[in-house]
Amino acid sequence: MNYKELKEYADKYNRKEIIINEHDIEPLYDISLVEGKRLSKIYNADIDIVLIALALMDSKLPEAVRLKKPKEHVEMSLKAAKQILDEVYDLDDEKRKNILKCIEEHHGSSKYYSIESEVVANADCCKFLSPKGIMTYASILARRLNDFEKEWEKLEFKMDEKIKYVSLEKEELMPIYDNFKKYLNSCRKK
Numbered sequence: 001m002n003y004k005e006l007k008e009y010a011d012k013y014n015r016k017e018i019i020i021n022e023h024d025i026e027p028l029y030d031i032s033l034v035e036g037k038r039l040s041k042i043y044n045a046d047i048d049i050v051l052i053a054l055a056l057m058d059s060k061l062p063e064a065v066r067l068k069k070p071k072e073h074v075e076m077s078l079k080a081a082k083q084i085l086d087e088v089y090d091l092d093d094e095k096r097k098n099i100l101k102c103i104e105e106h107h108g109s110s111k112y113y114s115i116e117s118e119v120v121a122n123a124d125c126c127k128f129l130s131p132k133g134i135m136t137y138a139s140i141l142a143r144r145l146n147d148f149e150k151e152w153e154k155l156e157f158k159m160d161e162k163i164k165y166v167s168l169e170k171e172e173l174m175p176i177y178d179n180f181k182k183y184l185n186s187c188r189k190k
Contacts, residue, residue, distance in 0.1 A: 003091050003095070054120055054123060054124075
């Protein structure tokens with residue numbers, strides 16, 4: 001395949017992995033794509049690299065969860081991404097390295113390899129910090145767990161984890177984070 005076809009291939013590959021592993025994260029993936037496009041425009045990042053990396057960064061998460069090895073999903077996704085990128089005959093070394101660094105750093109970094117890598121990490125955070133992302137994740141947890149306290153704990157854990165990694169537009173996300181934390185705390189008191 002050529003580089004132009006890679007973006008569509010990566011997207012289809014990720015969606016197929018979600019389906020064959022019977023996972024429910026597709027709505028969160030879609031949120032990350034919207035955020036990735038938005039942040040790419042604002043910060044002048046290469047949108048193709050961002051979208052390819054967003055598709056591949058968690059492509060093996062459904063399989064890793066099924067295998068009860070969720071923490072290994074980054075390594076697994078990197079391995080799959082390398083194999084996919086090897087099939088692209090006109091991908092230059094810098095773009096290849098940038099895509100792989102985006103995947104490697106999507107859970108945050110003290111010094112990002114590129115603006116694309118930082119955009120990808122922040123788009124990943126927005127999945128769990130934007131109002132739509134928080135409500136989507138809460139809905140997913142409700143279907144999975146059917147236990148309010150466990151759902152709230154997982155939701156709060158993910159919000160707390162992701163707010164630490166936000167480096168772009170943190171001032172916009174902090175009030176959302178703070179308000180949802182207040183709502184969760186007030187629900188627990190009642």
